[in-house]
Each structure stands twice: as structure tokens, then as C-alpha cells.
Amino acid sequence: MxxxxxxxxxxxxxxxxxxxxxxxxxxxxxxxxxxxxxxxxxxxxxxxxxxxxxxxxxxxxxxxxxxxxxxxxxxxxxxxxxxxxxxxxxxxxxxxxxxxxxxxxxxxxxxxxxxxxxxxxxxxxxxxxxxxxxxxxxxxxxxxxxxxxxxxxxxxxxxxxxxxxxxxxxxxxxxxxxxxxxxxxxxxxxxxxxxxxxxxxxxxxxxxxxxTTHILIDEDYDAILNRLKAEKVDFLNPTSVNEKIKVLTQPGIDSSNMPVSEKRKFNLFSWLFAFLNYPVIIIWRLWVKPKVLEDEFLGTFRFAFAMISYLIYMIFVFAVIAIVFTSYIAIGGICILTLLNLWMVKYALK
The missing domain is CATH 3.40.1130.10 (Glycerol-3-phosphate (1)-acyltransferase)
Incomplete structure (x- = not known):
């Protein structure tokens, strides 16, 4: 057991x-x-x-x-x-x-x-x-x-x-x-x-x-990181990124600080995702996220919150649809919502 x-x-x-x-x-x-x-x-x-x-x-x-x-x-x-x-x-x-x-x-x-x-x-x-x-x-x-x-x-x-x-x-x-x-x-x-x-x-x-990506702390860390972001390196490939770092840290190479905007572009699917999961997202943004004081913990708390809150949300959606229509329609509804959310996470959200 x-x-x-x-x-x-x-x-x-x-x-x-x-x-x-x-x-x-x-x-x-x-x-x-x-x-x-x-x-x-x-x-x-x-x-x-x-x-x-x-x-x-x-x-x-x-x-x-x-x-x-x-x-x-x-x-x-x-x-x-x-x-x-x-x-x-x-x-x-x-x-x-x-x-x-x-x-x-x-x-x-x-x-x-x-x-x-x-x-x-x-x-x-x-x-x-x-x-x-x-x-x-x-x-x-x-x-x-x-x-x-x-x-x-x-x-x-x-x-x-x-x-x-x-x-x-x-x-x-x-x-x-x-x-x-x-x-x-x-x-x-x-x-x-x-x-x-x-x-x-x-x-x-x-x-x-x-x-893993390794930028020496005695180099100009922020400048090197911004150059890597500006050139849109693939941080999932540490070998290629570290080779790029070697190039950027060679004598004579200008690695001056290049500010990189972290602002995300408009994404229709982000709005759709927020709309379909509004109760979960609003609680996270207004109540849970402000209590996370370190960025290193954001992923952990967001994941734990999503695991618990999404289950509760699906039960709530099922209950509402089942009361208004039938339990069979409710099962179909939460299946469609879950698959749509999964598709957006994997392919549509930025």
C-alpha cells in the first residue's frame, strides 16, 4: 500500500x-x-x-x-x-x-x-x-x-x-x-x-x-546576459549558450550593457486563457503572488497553487454545468476546458 x-x-x-x-x-x-x-x-x-x-x-x-x-x-x-x-x-x-x-x-x-x-x-x-x-x-x-x-x-x-x-x-x-x-x-x-x-x-x-549556462560573476554579468537575450539564444541548450559567452567575453568584443525589454507582446490566447480560468488567475494575482517575496519561489508557489486550485475550479465548473444541464454535458465541458488549457500552455501562450 x-x-x-x-x-x-x-x-x-x-x-x-x-x-x-x-x-x-x-x-x-x-x-x-x-x-x-x-x-x-x-x-x-x-x-x-x-x-x-x-x-x-x-x-x-x-x-x-x-x-x-x-x-x-x-x-x-x-x-x-x-x-x-x-x-x-x-x-x-x-x-x-x-x-x-x-x-x-x-x-x-x-x-x-x-x-x-x-x-x-x-x-x-x-x-x-x-x-x-x-x-x-x-x-x-x-x-x-x-x-x-x-x-x-x-x-x-x-x-x-x-x-x-x-x-x-x-x-x-x-x-x-x-x-x-x-x-x-x-x-x-x-x-x-x-x-x-x-x-x-x-x-x-x-x-x-x-x-548549464555559466556567466562568470567577475565578468559584467548583466551586460553579458542582456547580450544573450538580445541575440535570442536558446537557454535550453547550455552548450551553445556557453560557446556564445566565450565569444562575448573575448578581448576586443563590445559587451556593453544592452537594455532588453521584458515586456510581453499582446497575445490573444493569454486573454482567452485568463477568461476561461478567471477565478483561479485572479486569486493568484491579487492574493497569493504578492505574498511570494522571492522570484526563486514563484514557480514553486504557482505550481502548488495551480495543482490545488485548478482541481477545485474543475469541480465547481462540473457542478454548475451539471445543475444547469446534465452530468454528461458537465463531463464533456470540463474535458474540453482541460484540453483547451493544455493546448494553450503547450503551443499558444508566450
Whole structure:
């Protein structure tokens, strides 16, 4: 029963993700070992959306390291534990809580020793900037604890690059690129943990820089980004974008700041979509969206709100049509509305 419920929730979330996004492209799934301990190490841009996109399509059933402040109340703890989420404690949670990480690191080592998968974000924060940020030592500490407890074990590190067309907008497009596995054991020297940590972080960082758009922060970031937008590069293709960045950052190339208008052109289907889903959209725009203080969370909150509110809205529409006409007409009506919405998300909305 437990496995059935997990699979059901996964299927519902996956269906929602593919209905919410205009396009989801996944590459490199063949690189993921099916019978070895794996640590997924993605760049982090769009809060919980990043987690869900990996969890629903990575062909493994990963455990997740999650910020501890969401584990409030017994019910939430039980729900998060069921979905294999483990709390990780940070300095902002209080210095006295950091000691709890020792037990979490042991749990992670045991998970990996069982040949299972672990997902954590090595940047240790999220940001919409199109670059790979410096990696923290957290994931290397987990690796070293694992090797300390299980000296014969190797762990396959899988870098994962997220490439959103525009993570804060709807509908969005995203490419998830899984890199080739890296043997953590081959980079580990038990007699020199500091050098081992540096080597592992450098290897993962280098891989991530090839799997996602990477604009160096010491360059004129805004100028380069505006040039990329002005030339309408395909942010879903990190290889071609990074090649373009190399050209723009060559000596003698003018990469002066070119303002790019983010104003969207008039789109008839956007008005039609808003009209057909007016109650959902007006609640989102006037009540929910203003409460989202960071753009990195917009996708997550919009997706969660859409999953819940759209179901309620469809039930309401069904009830009204069934009362006025018949239940058969109501079923036909919500089917047509759902298919029309899906078509607009995939092909008509900008």
C-alpha cells in the first residue's frame, strides 16, 4: 500500500509538471546507474520545482536533504519522512541545532551503503542567476562520513544542470541535463581530506558549468546576459549558450550593457486563457503572488497553487454545468476546458 501511494503521488505530480510547463526536455538519463549508490548534485534555481523535476524522472527513488525549518509539527514530519526527506540544519536555525547534522550524515551514509540515491544541492542556496555558484562543503562531508563508515564503498556523483527559459514566468520551458557519473572514491584521499574536498568540488563545479549556462560573476554579468537575450539564444541548450559567452567575453568584443525589454507582446490566447480560468488567475494575482517575496519561489508557489486550485475550479465548473444541464454535458465541458488549457500552455501562450 505504501509503494502504491508513493507511485500515485509521483504520477500526479509528474502529470502536473508536464501540464504546467510548455516543454520539459531531459537528457543523459542513460548515465544514471541503476544498481549503485548515487548522489545527485544539481545547480539550484527554482526552489522545490528543481526537486520535483528530478524526483519524477530520474529513474531512481532518491532521498532528499531539506532545510530543517519545514519540519514543524508531527504531521509534517511524518509526511516528509514518508517521501524520504531528511532535515539538514543550518547556522540560521541556531548554532545549537548543528549537532543534529551528525546523525543526519550517518543516515545518509547508511542510505548510500544500501545502494540507494541521495539528492542534495551543493550550492546550498538558490538563485535565478545563470551561473554556477561556489559549492559548499556539506556534500563532501557526507561523502567523507560515508567512506569513514564504509571504507570499501564507492559513490557515483551525478551532476545535474537545470536550464530554464525563464523560471519566474508561466508557462516556462526547462532542460534537465544529467552528466556522466564521477567516482567519488577516485578523488578521495583519506590522509588529506582538505585536498580531497577541493578536488571533488572542483570536479563537480566544472561539470555543472558545462551542463548549464555559466556567466562568470567577475565578468559584467548583466551586460553579458542582456547580450544573450538580445541575440535570442536558446537557454535550453547550455552548450551553445556557453560557446556564445566565450565569444562575448573575448578581448576586443563590445559587451556593453544592452537594455532588453521584458515586456510581453499582446497575445490573444493569454486573454482567452485568463477568461476561461478567471477565478483561479485572479486569486493568484491579487492574493497569493504578492505574498511570494522571492522570484526563486514563484514557480514553486504557482505550481502548488495551480495543482490545488485548478482541481477545485474543475469541480465547481462540473457542478454548475451539471445543475444547469446534465452530468454528461458537465463531463464533456470540463474535458474540453482541460484540453483547451493544455493546448494553450503547450503551443499558444508566450
Amino acid at each position: 505504501s509503494t502504491i501511494l508513493y507511485s500515485l503521488v509521483k504520477s500526479v505530480v509528474k502529470t502536473g509538471l508536464y501540464g504546467y510547463h510548455k516543454k520539459i526536455v531531459i537528457s543523459g538519463l542513460e548515465h544514471i546507474p541503476k544498481d549503485k549508490p548515487v548522489m545527485f548534485l544539481p545547480n539550484h534555481q527554482s526552489a522545490l520545482i528543481d526537486v520535483l523535476l528530478i524526483a519524477t524522472d530520474c529513474n531512481r527513488k532518491p532521498y532528499f536533504l531539506t532545510r530543517s525549518d519545514v519540519f514543524k509539527g508531527k504531521l509534517l514530519k511524518r509526511i516528509f519522512s514518508y517521501f524520504q526527506m531528511l532535515p539538514i540544519y543550518r547556522m540560521r536555525d541556531g548554532r545549537d541545532t548543528l549537532s543534529n547534522n551528525d546523525a543526519i550524515f550517518n543516515s545518509c551514509a547508511e542510505i548510500l551503503n544500501r545502494g540507494e540515491a541521495l539528492l542534495l544541492f551543493p550550492e546550498a542556496n538558490h538563485n535565478l542567476q545563470r551561473r554556477v555558484r561556489p559549492l559548499s562543503k556539506g556534500f563532501t562531508r557526507i561523502l567523507f562520513r560515508t567512506f569513514e563508515m564504509y571504507p570499501a564503498l564507492d559513490v557515483q556523483l551525478i551532476p545535474v544542470g537545470f536550464n530554464y527559459k525563464h523560471a519566474a514566468h508561466f508557462p516556462d520551458e526547462v532542460t534537465i541535463c544529467y552528466g556522466k557519473p564521477i567516482s567519488a572514491r577516485s578523488l578521495f584521499d583519506g590522509n588529506d581530506l582538505n585536498t580531497s574536498s577541493i578536488n571533488i568540488k572542483n570536479q563537480i563545479s566544472s561539470s555543472l558549468e558545462n551542463l
